[in-house]
Amino acid sequence: MPRIPVQPSPMASPKSFLWTRRIFLTLLLLFVLTPVYVMLSSSLKKLQDVQGSFQWLPNGITFRPYVDIWKTVPLGHYFMNSLIVSVSATLFSVIIAIFAAYGVSRYRFPGRQFFTVTVLSTQMFPGILFLLPLFLIFVNIGNSTGIQLYGSRLGLIITYLTFSLPFSIWMLVGYFDSIPRDLDEAAKVDGCGPFGALFRVVVPAAIPGIVAVCVYAFMTAWGEVLFASVMTNDSTRTLAVGLRGYASQNDVYWNQVMAASLVVSVPVVAGFLLLQRYLVAGLTAGAVK
Amino acid sequence: MTATAPPRSAPEAGPSDGKSVGRGRLRPRVPDRLRRVGVPYLMLFPALILELLIHLVPMIVGIVISFKGLTQFFIRDWGSAPWTGLDNYRMAVKFNQPVGEALLHSFWVTVLFTLLSVGFSWLIGTAAAILMQDAFRGRAVLRAIFLVPYALPVYAAVITWAFMFQQDTGLVNHVLHDQLHVTSNKPFWLIGDNSFWALVIVSVWKSWPFAFLCLMAGLQNIPRELYEAAAMDGAGIWQQIRKITLPSLRPVNQVLVLVLFLWTFNDFNTPFVLFGNSAPHSADLISIHIYQSSFITWNFGSGSAMSVLLLLFLLVVTAFYLLFTRKRDVDA
Known part of the structure; x- marks a missing residue:
């Protein structure tokens, strides 16, 4: 994190402030953690224990749900699909964002402002607005050229990478702006072209920002539901849709649902918590200017 | 940005080679100016x-489709769907007819939902950020925990909430009925009128960490x-918060509130995972409503018209x- 917080206020905080803080933060902590606790504790319960009235403490702990989740629905398959789609979308998105951000950060050219505003504003449009047309366009491209975008991972990858692109560009512009221009000028004097300067000087210096963008892009792709539910079929289904498989049966295997939720959350939450300081720093660089 | 430690780089890595200079000479001579402009x-x-x-x-295709009678018969070749002029729009805004009435209802539900969700998310985020401004023991850990709802994949988090809101097996009713005896019986949370409040709670839980992150x-x-x-x-300290902290946060708030508003108004994931394909009447958010009008009934023309209306509304509000907010900046 940027700045190590500050000594205590010059004026000692009064009791009322300290108590407000204690009470408020405790309540908030409960609110935030309750679902996490439910997820964890229920995933260790037997099926009959999640079918009766809720209990805070499990009657007995079992790891069976963690074994069963892979059999009830093809979770491993969904997992692979999500992984392939998210990793590819992240990779492409970040590379494309690096170029675009460098262009915006280091050059003044007609249309620069327009580009920034247009790209950012696409972020704001309701997904539902371009879901239908995109669906039709993908189906029609498939029919006329044979390139299957509808129902394929490729279609999902292209779609997801455009979702994280605007914000990634925005964050990286902020980051690149904070890297002294003299550095790439020096590289250019030494004979690097603009791309040489980008990859030898700016990218190595911006690694924290790039890491942040990777985390963000991966989270975006990993968590998307709307397009995944329309644009995938049985063989390309991702976790976002696949997880509902446990609930569509007559019996809802809640212990397995919770176990599966936990399993699919661990990679992103762990990654996020490990790298959150970069993300916060990147967000700060982009947002608070 | 002063807060981000300026990343150090290795300038000595620059002049490593004479060969890129050589390559530069071999390149066909594009006029320098053109190259510089093109890069x-x-x-x-x-x-x-x-x-x-x-x-x-x-988006443009969507606008075109909204003027067409595009139903499932024309999916393979949407160009051949008949033009219907403004029919789709007329149907959507006839508020005394079933389609228009449902759309209007859904619109108001979404407005109320957005106001509540954004309001509470912003309040909690602001309060938490201010209370955690100064150092205290456990602050870093607490901050990491507070970001967990933001980091969790939407479907995993919301499905957990769906479990908690189950009528007979959920935590919420267990606490309200079995432990606190607030309710005389176990109410339903995911169908009927209560579902609106369930949706607001989940939405606040999920969005406040983003406000917290930005405000921090x-x-x-x-x-x-x-x-x-x-x-x-x-x-x-209270005066400092009122006179210094809150006014200083104005620029951040200006962007934050707008972004929260747009995300919440367009939110599809939360209701979709919480309720499945058919949202209860009282929690029929606009995205879900349009999704159902399009993909369940396969009437893309009318769904597109509703999307275009939604977009227009959002554009007007944003403008x-x-x-x-600009004007107030100038006045201030």
């Missing part, structure tokens, strides 16, 4: 093409000296919002 556009090109392809073109970043930019000066003048 930024070349760098933006991939991003631009993709945004055009996935966002802008579909904003707080770091307030110069320490301001507080010190205020303290010298005898301002207490007014920006105008209003």
